[in-house]
Amino acid sequence: MENVNEINNPEIYDNRAKLEAIHQDIKRLMERSNQEYLDLMLANFKKDFINSLTSYVADDVESGLERSMVDQCEMRETCKSRFTEFLKNNADLMRRDSIFEEIIDEKKAELSEIKKTAPFDMCDICFSEVNTLFDKQLNLISSLQIYNANDEQKPDISAITEEIMVKSVLEPLSNKQRLQILKSMASETKTFSALSELTGLRGGNLLFHIQKLLESELILQRHERGDYMITNKGFNLLIMLADFQKFIENK
Template sequence: MNNSKIYDTPAKLEAIHRDIKRLMERSNQEYLDLMMANLRKDFIDSITAYIDDDIKKGLEGGMVDPCPMRDTCKSIFTDFLEDNSKNIRRGNVSDEVITGKRDELSKIRKQASFDNCDICFSEVNSLFEKQLNLIGSLQIYNSNDEKKTEISSINEEEIVKTVLEPLSNKQRLQILKSMTSKTHSFSALSELTGLRGGNLLFHIQKLLESDLIIQRHERGDYMITKKGFNLMLVLADFQQYSED
């Protein structure tokens, strides 16, 4: 038997093993990407349904009544806010789109002439800003500006207060990790962490104060912010790098 063929066999087997491993990794990644895309779609559908409901309740309860222009203005405000909701569904929310919507709202405001118009516009603006917060949490509102930071510019006190301290607790990290794919109610977080009442509220408050999570509305579900999501990506990359 040719000795060279014997010596070649382990090398060929190793090459086949590497090929199979790469194929499996690619297949797993494709499945993960598909799963995350479906989760993101379901998440967006859920959030936009909440936004649409919030528009109706907010305008109905927050606008001046009686007012001769109430129905007309309510229709205009509803169209404005629902159009923004449609942009969220399509994932079409860039800096330019947001700037355009702000300009549009400003033009609508200039056309108003009643003394109590400020009350209604305050409600509309509040609903619009809430939409922007949700957009940020959904990772849709992406800036095109590339911001490069240097290590020398790190503010140690701020990093410790807003990043390291909030993440120095296992339960808080557990909460953030769980929110990368869905929102959670207080009771769901209690079940997840094993914490109750004031103990859980303390950790939630830490994350809220650090802008890592937000509460959709009073007594509503908690969800991760863009800052919190990006921070979790950094931690995932760090862990993968440290294991390589």
Template sequence: MLNENEDYKKEITEIKERLGNIQKDIKNLMENTNQQYIDLLLSNSKKEFITALTGYLNHDIENTLEKGMIIECELKNECKVIFKTFLQKNASLINQDNIPEEAIIENQAELNKIKSEAPFEKCKTCFNEISVLFEKQVNLMRSLCIYSTNQEKKQDISTICEETLVKHVLEPLSNRQRLQILKSMANDTKTFSSLSELTGLKGGNLLFHLQKLLDGDMILQRHERGDYMLTEKGYKLLVMLSEVNVLSGQKTD
């Protein structure tokens, strides 16, 4: 079990390194391309990564079940099908961008139900292996930042630095024209003149607002006197604001 845990940690480290390399590539490309292309690149990279990760999880399920289950048991093949179906169902959640806590709770309840119906004392051995596999999958979801419990989310909220959040997020977004500028870059880069025409701001006034967004790392300029474009932070904030807008019951422009 110790060697398996070490192998698992090593595999997770390798996966994180691959993710880090992908993020570096995207950051470099941001200086030379527009947001639409970045989104497409990120989407394709994610699909390839998820496909590879799903293959690893299915292999892990098959390999662990074969090694961990009691060999001399008349129900082994029947139970293996049940366990495999359950674990593959749980592993499929990894395709989601955000896994709701209820989904994991439901799967845990399903596992407990299967366990309660086990007919033999020796079934504990097999269920121990299944529980380890299930927990490994959930931990992987946490590592990928696509799953967290409500308690963990509350802990994240408690770490918010008010001064930093106001300075680098709320204050730059607290102006209608700056928000207008951000929205205009959601699908394409913008020139200074096109932003001037959009907002009605001229020269120094427009530069003031652009600088606020630049200082907040929400936009970047491709090169001196070049087009302006959204950063990853700016794009994510727009998505969050869109969700808040829906919750507030307001119609979008």
């Protein structure tokens, strides 16, 4: 029970109110500091992720052109240099916070102009590979959610395609080991042997689950026999699952 002198002393209540105000100020400061730290961590993670992604794109350009361009052609090295410059400049777009449709249209027009200068019939073979690499870049830009189409509209529930959603999201994440693999890549790349140690799976069994995640574009491989890393699509799905788990736990 409170002392009678405390009850009858308004100064005590005033001091308590001041202490409570100080306590609330400290609490808000801590919350703000934690949020700033979290924002900094996310910004650094995004930077590292983009750096890894652009590095992957550069490697993909080099290996794709080297593998698929016509060997017996006097223009091969000249065209390869021009294609490489075009595609690697596109990779730099991924570092931007926002890309508007006009920029993508300019890139498409630039590739069309390059194709108009093609001197031989067999140029179609090389341009087919360039188009494939360009489409992959556009898909990555779209997955980063930085591409703003002029007619972009917020999708509604009726727009959900059951077959696509089950095949590309629900089925890949319905397996414990696949979800474990995806979670392990949230902050770093993983080798095949590291994933084997993590999951306890070996050889073909592990490869089966990795292939499922690759096909669903939730992870990608830097190059043949290289490390595996999460895509923006895979990371966003993990964030969605974490939010959903909070919803279930707080229900």
